[in-house]
Amino acid sequence: MSMRITVRESRGPVPLRSRGQDMSKSHCEPALSQVLDDPVTQVLMLSDGVDPQQLHHLIEEARQRIAVADRGEPSPPPAARRR
Numbered sequence: 001m002s003m004r005i006t007v008r009e010s011r012g013p014v015p016l017r018s019r020g021q022d023m024s025k026s027h028c029e030p031a032l033s034q035v036l037d038d039p040v041t042q043v044l045m046l047s048d049g050v051d052p053q054q055l056h057h058l059i060e061e062a063r064q065r066i067a068v069a070d071r072g073e074p075s076p077p078p079a080a081r082r083r
Helices: 032-037 039-047 052-071
Strands: none
Touching: 032 039, 032 052
16 A cells, blocks of 8 residues: 655644634643544554554543542552464
8 A cells, every 4th residue: 555645734733623622722632532434543553553442441440440549449450362
């Protein structure tokens, strides 16, 4: 697969548009799901050999561990990594 990327000079910040929202106007960071849905992120993940399903699993595991830690419960051991 061949891909052509054009880089242009910018005269200021380029607004991040994801799912129709302009993040430059809301003055907040995009949600992780918005970043992962971004086409540029997806191209970079593909070129780096990132498996989206494994990344999703890793994020869910981290989310669960953070929730457990926030409740003050002992954290379960990390799951065995899948390859």
